[in-house]
Amino acid sequence: MDNEQLILERLDRIEAQLAPLARGVAAMNELKDDLRPLAHHAVKMVIKELQDVESGFQLEDVMEMIKQLLRSVRNISYSLRQLGNVIDFVTTLEPLLKSSVPQLINYLDDLEQRGVFRILNATLGIRAKVASKYTAEDIEQIGDGLVALLGLTKKITSPETLSFLEGLVDMPTKVDLSAAKKVGPFSLLWASSNEEVKEGLGVLMELTKGLGKLRNTAPSREASS
Secondary structure, X not given: OOHHHHHHHHHHHHHHHHHHHHHHHHHHHHHHHXXXXXXXXXXXXXXXXXXXXXXXXXXXHHHHHHHHHHHOHHHHHHHHHHHHHHHHHHHHHHHHHHHHHHHHHHHHHHHHHOOHHHHHHHHHHHHHHHHHHOOHHHHHHHHHHHHHHHHHHHHHOOHHHHHHHHHHHHHHHHOOHHHOOOOOXXXXXXXXXXXXXXXXXXXXXXXXXXXXXXXXXXXXXXXXX
16 A cells, blocks of 8 residues: 555545534534524614613723622621521421411411400490590599599408398398388387397498498588589
8 A cells, every 4th residue: 555545544534533523613603694693683682772771871880889799798798697597597487387377377266256356346446436535634534433443343342341232132032021011209119129120220320320421531512513
């Protein structure tokens, strides 16, 4: 085999190796030809859009923004760390929320079924009616009266007072009022010899003494006016 044949064989091998590259280059050229109109259209659109912000855009502003960004790197890093802590907190809290939220919903639904919210709404309506009818001074005076009534209620609930009131309530069941007759002075003297009448008169005398003390506590008409 002479040198000419060897050269031809090497050229054939080189051509075979370069053929895929040539096909690739041809494909790239075809792709460039296909993309050239699209790229031209995209560039025109970008230029048109940039014209809208040209008046408010300055290169100095971009540089200033970059400087501010570089100065705030520490704050940005801190914010990202805090964001990570918030994400960890939410991740930890999520199972608790999944269990507590349904319980809260059931509790609120139970309150709704029992009419608690309707009562609160009605209470707000009552407050609105009171505010429209009475002034602030009237409400303050009513509040003072309620405080005094609470003090009176506390006194009424004492064991001695409750026992006395229970006796008064039970009295009609123990007395036959149909047998009551008119009593004159002589009949009163005759009845005063009865032990029960004597005890009743003694109780009446004590009550009369107590009623006399009310005169000192009752406000006079001049003071009330």
